[in-house]
Amino acid sequence: MAANGTGVSTPRSQLARIQTQKKGNEMCHDDSGKPVKAQTIDELHSLQKKRSAPTTPLDGVQGAFASLTEGERQRQQLQSISASLASLTRGTGPKVVKGDPAEKPYAVAHVAHHYHHVEAPTISVSDSSLKFTHVLYNLSPAELYEQAVKYEKGSFITSSGALATLSGAKTGRSPRDKRVVIDDTTQYELWWGKGSPNIEIDEHTFMVNRERAVDYLNSLDKVFVNDQFLNWDPQNRIKVRIVSARAYHSLFMHNMCIRPTLEELENFGTPDFTIYNAGQFPCNRYTHYMTSSSSIDLNLARREMVILGTQYAGEMKKGLFSVMHYLMPKRQILSLHSGCNMGKDGDVALFFGLSGTGKTTLSTDHNRYLIGDDEHCWSDNGVSNIEGGCYAKCIDLSGEKEPDIWNAIKFGTVLENVVFDEHTREVEYGDKSVTENTRAAYPIEYIPNAKIPCVGPHPKNVILLACDAFGVLPPVSKLSLAQTMYHFISGYTALVAGTEDGIKEPTATFSACFGAAFIMLHPTKYAAMLAKKMQKHGATGWLVNTGWSGGSYGSGKRIKLPYTRKIIDAIHSGSLLNATYEKTEVFGLEIPTEIEGVPSEILHPENTWTDKQAYKDTLLKLGGLFKKNFETFTNYKIGKDNKLTEEILAAGPNF
């Protein structure tokens, strides 16, 4: 038996007497540390939180806000938020106040009286003008975690530290509910009609929905406001404000947009674009144009977007992307639905492709610098990421296959619609119970080799990704410029289930510019810009099938990710340029006969099909679908050059 504390053995029936060391005549203490400097529990709690460092006073020469006192700056900031939240039809509304309503009572100095149109009326004041709307302004991830866990059902911390959330009834975007205001300008500027993603609404209806969203947000005790940036190109940076009702939405945008420094926030001023996200609240079916309870409305003249009836956070990111697809081409800058990375020698590659084709997966490459995974601009200075974060699909995610994405799922990351063990909080990435479109949104710096700032030189390779559910496109082919343009305009893939609401299994899809859901102008405008830039900078186009091999969806298998990576490696290194090529029938694609690390027999899809006749039939079927899809574009001239237009038309399938 081990000796007890006193070192004296005692009979079993008798407990040892506790000996306390005598220190003079002192009383017995719990411990020997210094007592806390607090008289009450509340005082103790007040010691725990240190006030954030006061924002550095600027030294007089740095812009309009330089000479403002801290109090005045706070007042102006609140006034700006108050103006964003104001009803445009009533003179009054709730008072906007900064801070969490659950915390200490607000300081009067922080109240901004609601923005008034008319002189403050003394009669007909509604109850809503008597209440306060608390603004939680650019909260930190830790604060947003607490808000989510305390107040939002379905918010949990996973074992790796990410915040698991539910996006509600919608687990993908709703392209059929995305509407754009048609006015005297947009009527001529934008692409309308068949094939266009822009479903029209009039200005009045927009205002009805805007008022509905603003009233809903003001009816809450608190709203979240994010002031952030888009576009890493400093000359073409856009200031965005996102007003939302959920900590989940605020953290999502914190991760996905570019995060301002404290100093940039001080000088933020008025946003260039504002989103009102009232996603929990439906639109009114009695409102003109409404065809469901969801509506995502874009007003370019007002520089505003209103979200009603969907909490899927991707609507915000892709809504802003649409805005960029309008603003950037006006400045001769091409906006692209693409991933982008850069090699050690500065060789940049773009990865175009529709949802689920591999932009995020393949641009996140341990051997290369990540510039961005989804939205870019190509200007005369090179490429720049529009966003400050990545949005990865995480169905079947594994640490072995995709270590960088796996490791990015940690504290600060939003994990949407995943299933986890109720006790260990370990995520089961294979579980599709909520949706197949499970997602992780993390700041780009969570990828170890992210290139910050996220800009790079002109692209050397332009990789078009298609997830071919028919299994007849080769794993890789080298494209002529005309073929690149043909496939860019076609934007073919087999949409993988879930990202767009309502689609449950892969089907052949054509989406112009690999992102028709987000473009605002006619596809040929973007195509012409791409052709010009590729020509000018000598970029090579490639078509990579990340989809099926050995048969169509159902009988064949998806091409193994390690093989696709080897193919991509050979493109980056330049070795594939020097390979021997053969030309395929129907599509006329140049395919290499050999690639290091890839079995040669899979390079020609015909070899992988046991039923050769089925292969031929399927190939012709897909060729027919391409032809039919392209009919809409045959009447358009691409760029200034008639020659290029004719070449592009000839670059499609031929049979």
Ligand SMILES: Nc1ncnc2c1ncn2[C@@H]1O[C@H](COP(=O)(O)OP(=O)(O)OP(=O)(O)O)[C@@H](O)[C@H]1O
């Ligand atoms: N051969 C392959 N190449 C690329 N991705 C593959 C391949 N096989 C399976 N996958 C899987 O396909 C998915 C590709 O999704 P990814 O997130 O990269 O799409 P995305 O193009 O970024 O789409 P979105 O625009 O919706 O974000 C991943 O889940 C990846 O693991």
Ligand SMILES: O=C([O-])CC(=O)C(=O)O
């Ligand atoms: O927008 C989304 O929800 C996800 C995405 O990146 C896409 O669909 O292209």
Ligand SMILES: [Ca+2]
């Ligand atoms: Ca992606």
Ligand SMILES: [Mn+2]
């Ligand atoms: Mn995307």
